Amino acid sequence: MIPRPVKRYRTPEYPVRLEVLADPDLLLRNVPGNWARNAVLMGALSALLATQSCRPAEKTGGAVKLDPAAVAVAPVFEHGEGRGSTGCVAVAPPSFLSEEEALVVITEELTKAGLEMSGKNVVLEGVVIPPPTMRVRINDKEEEVTYGRPEPLAMDLVDGKHAIGVEYVSMPDYAVLGGGQSLSSVQSYDFRRVAAGVAARVKEQATGIRFGTFYDPMVGVGPDWLGNAGNPKDQMAAWKKACDEAQAESKRLLRLQVKDFVDWLKGQGAI
Amino acid sequence: MSLATARAALQFGSRLTEGSCGIVFFGGEPLLHKGLIRDVVRSGRDMEREGSGRFHFKITTNGLLLDEEFLDFAIREDVLVAMSFDGVQEAQDRHRRTVDGGPTYDLLLPRLRLLLARRPYASVLTVVNPDTAPFLARSLAFLQALGCRYLIVSLNYAAAWTERSLGVLKEQLAELGKLYVQWTQEGRKFYLSPFEVKISSHVNRHCHRKERCELAQRQLSVDPQGYLYPCVQFTKAGPDSAWCIGDLASGIDEAKRARIHAESERVKTPCADCAIVDRCNNSCGCLNWQTTGSVHEVSPVLCRYEQMTLAVADRIGKTLYAKRDPLFLHKHYNAAYPVLSLLEEAGDETPQP
Ligand code: SF4
Ligand code: SF4
Numbered sequence A: 001m002i003p004r005p006v007k008r009y010r011t012p013e014y015p016v017r018l019e020v021l022a023d024p025d026l027l028l029r030n031v032p033g034n035w036a037r038n039a040v041l042m043g044a045l046s047a048l049l050a051t052q053s054c055r056p057a058e059k060t061g062g063a064v065k066l067d068p069a070a071v072a073v074a075p076v077f078e079h080g081e082g083r084g085s086t087g088c089v090a091v092a093p094p095s096f097l098s099e100e101e102a103l104v105v106i107t108e109e110l111t112k113a114g115l116e117m118s119g120k121n122v123v124l125e126g127v128v129i130p131p132p133t134m135r136v137r138i139n140d141k142e143e144e145v146t147y148g149r150p151e152p153l154a155m156d157l158v159d160g161k162h163a164i165g166v167e168y169v170s171m172p173d174y175a176v177l178g179g180g181q182s183l184s185s186v187q188s189y190d191f192r193r194v195a196a197g198v199a200a201r202v203k204e205q206a207t208g209i210r211f212g213t214f215y216d217p218m219v220g221v222g223p224d225w226l227g228n229a230g231n232p233k234d235q236m237a238a239w240k241k242a243c244d245e246a247q248a249e250s251k252r253l254l255r256l257q258v259k260d261f262v263d264w265l266k267g268q269g270a271i
Numbered sequence B: 001m002s003l004a005t006a007r008a009a010l011q012f013g014s015r016l017t018e019g020s021c022g023i024v025f026f027g028g029e030p031l032l033h034k035g036l037i038r039d040v041v042r043s044g045r046d047m048e049r050e051g052s053g054r055f056h057f058k059i060t061t062n063g064l065l066l067d068e069e070f071l072d073f074a075i076r077e078d079v080l081v082a083m084s085f086d087g088v089q090e091a092q093d094r095h096r097r098t099v100d101g102g103p104t105y106d107l108l109l110p111r112l113r114l115l116l117a118r119r120p121y122a123s124v125l126t127v128v129n130p131d132t133a134p135f136l137a138r139s140l141a142f143l144q145a146l147g148c149r150y151l152i153v154s155l156n157y158a159a160a161w162t163e164r165s166l167g168v169l170k171e172q173l174a175e176l177g178k179l180y181v182q183w184t185q186e187g188r189k190f191y192l193s194p195f196e197v198k199i200s201s202h203v204n205r206h207c208h209r210k211e212r213c214e215l216a217q218r219q220l221s222v223d224p225q226g227y228l229y230p231c232v233q234f235t236k237a238g239p240d241s242a243w244c245i246g247d248l249a250s251g252i253d254e255a256k257r258a259r260i261h262a263e264s265e266r267v268k269t270p271c272a273d274c275a276i277v278d279r280c281n282n283s284c285g286c287l288n289w290q291t292t293g294s295v296h297e298v299s300p301v302l303c304r305y306e307q308m309t310l311a312v313a314d315r316i317g318k319t320l321y322a323k324r325d326p327l328f329l330h331k332h333y334n335a336a337y338p339v340l341s342l343l344e345e346a347g348d349e350t351p352q353p
Helices: A017-021 A025-029 A039-050 A099-112 A175-179 A191-205 A232-267 B003-016 B030-050 B068-076 B089-095 B105-118 B133-146 B163-185 B195-203 B232-237 B254-265 B285-292 B300-322 B326-333 B337-346
Strands: A083-086 A119-129 A133-138 A141-146 A151-159 A164-169 A187-190 A210-215 B021-025 B055-061 B079-084 B123-128 B150-155 B191-193
Touching: A017 B326, A025 A039, A025 B326, A039 B337, A099 A151, A099 A164, A099 A232, A119 A164, A119 A175, A119 A191, A151 A191, A164 A175, A164 A191, A175 A191, A187 A191, A191 A210, A210 A232, B003 B021, B003 B030, B003 B055, B021 B030, B030 B055, B030 B068, B068 B079, B068 B105, B079 B105, B089 B105, B089 B133, B105 B133, B123 B133, B133 B150, B133 B163, B150 B300, B163 B195, B163 B300, B163 B326, B191 B195, B195 B300, B195 B326, B232 B285, B254 B285, B285 B300, B300 B326, B326 B337
Parallel strands: A164 A210, B021 B055, B055 B079, B079 B123, B123 B150, B150 B191
Antiparallel strands: A083 A187, A119 A151, A133 A141, A151 A164
16 A cells, blocks of 8 residues: 555635635624523624634735845834723723724825835734633633634735835734733723734744834723713714714824834835 | 653753643553652642743543542643543454453443543544444444543554455544534534544635644653653654654753754655645654654555545535534634633623623
C-alpha cells in the first residue's frame, strides 16, 4: 500500500464561515429550540453575533507596498472621551458613529492631504488580534472566557503607494479588537483604550507600514435633550435633533484626530 | 519520574509559556503514580499562588485505577480526565485486556459511568483496529447513549490494515456519518472527532493551516530523567538519539530543535500535488515517525483514513447545511457557540446589573 494523492476534489457544498457571517441573520433565524425559549441566551446570542462582524480580507486597492524602513505607528490622538455605557443604568444614552460615516470623514481628510485611501479591509501581514473575551458567571464563579479565534488585522483604509494604513475602532469592532464583551444588559465602552491597544499591537508585530488608529468619540446625548417637548411628536423630534447634534460633534472630533495624524505623517516625512 | 524532576519540568514549562502552560501526564498508565500526580498538581497550584506560573493539567487513563477519591482530587484541582474505552463489549475486550489477559468491559464500564457522572464533559478515546472496525458505528452509538459527549476516534495506524479491513472501516465511517446527522437533528450536543476537525478545515479554511501542529515548536515531552523531546513518541528513542533536544538542566538545544522542525515541515513526498493537502492531518510528526520512521513520510493507512473521513465529513456538512440545521449552523459557524452552550447548561447565571 502506498499513499495516493487525490487528483481532484469537489468544493464542499456548505459555506465557509465568512460567507455565513456575511448574513448574520441566518444564525439568528435558525436557533436551537432550547435557546429560543431562553431570553437571556437570545440576548447573549445577538450581542455575540454582533461582535463577529464579517471583515473579509479583500484587497481592493492593490497590494500594500511594504517598505521596511517605513514602520511607524502614530499615537492615538485624543479628541473625544470615547467612553460610555449602554443599558439600563446608562442615564445619557450614547450615540455611536457608524463605520461607514466615520470612513467618509477619514477619507475626506486624508484625501485633502494628498493620500489615496483606495485599499479597503487590507490584511496587515503579521498582526494578529487575539480572540475576544468576556466575563461570565458559571457555577458561582465569574470567569473570563475566550471565544472565537485569533484573526489577522484587516485595516479599514490603505494608501498602497505611501504604505499608510488606518483603522477606525467602531462599536461593532469593539469586542473583536480587544474591548471585551458583557453578557449583562449593560455594556461599557472605552474606545480610546482599545485604539491604544491596537496601535501597540501593530507597533509590536507589523513591518512596512505607517499606521494610524482612530476611535469613536462616543459623544453622548445630553440628559436635557427632552427640553420642553411635551407631546410624543415633539419628543421624537427633540430626540432626533439631540442625536444629530451628537453625531455632528462626533464627526468634528474624529476630524481632529485625523488632522493630527496628517500632521504626524508630515513630521515623519511620509507625505 | 521523581518529584524533583517533575517540579523542574513545571518551572521550565512556565518559563516558556506566556499564558497557562498545559501539562499532560502520559504513561503507560499514569494512574499507577497517583501520589506523584497529586504532588505535581499541588506544586503547580502552589506556583500559581506565588505568581510564578499558570497551569492546566490533563490525564488520559485506561480507567482501571480510576476511583471516587481520585476524581474528587481531579475536580478540586481542576485536572481534566479523559478515558480510553473502545465501545461495545466485542470491541473493548478484543484489545484492552488485563495483565493476565482477562476482559475489561465489565470491569471498566462502571468506571466510565463514574467518570461521566462526575465529569459529564470528559473525553472518551476510542481506538480502532482492523478487527474492531466492524463494531465502530455500534460502539460510538453505545457510548453516545451512555452519555459520552466528547468522542475521539483514532486509528491504530501501526496495525496490519488490509484492503478488506479498510473497506469495512469505510462502511463504518459512512454509518457513523449518518449517526452524526441523526444526533444533530435530534438536538443532541456532542463532539465527534475526526469529523468535527474535518468540517472545520473547510468552514475555517482561512485559518485552518495556522492551527496545525508544528513539531518541536509548541509542545515538548519530558522523560523520567528530565531529557526533552519534540513530542511524546520520541521519548522512546532515548537521550542519545537525534530526537533528544536537550534537558531540563541545560535547556533546549535550539539547533537540534530547528533541524527537527525544518525536517517535519518539508513537503511530504506524495502530498505536494494532492487536492486535499490543506485539509489533511499529514503533519503529525509523532505519527509519521511512529508509522514510517520519518517525520516527513506519511503512512499509507493515514492517507486512506484522511480521504475517507474527509468525504464523510463533507457529506455531513452538505446534508445538515441544506436543512439549515440550527445546531449544525451554530456549532460550526458561530464562534461563540461553546460559550452559549455552556451558558445554556449552567442555567441563567449571567451577571445582572
Ligand atoms: S490525502 Fe494522502 S496524499 Fe493527500 S495530503 Fe493527505 S497524506 Fe498526502
Ligand atoms: S502527537 Fe502529533 S500532532 Fe500532537 S503534538 Fe505530537 S506531533 Fe503534534
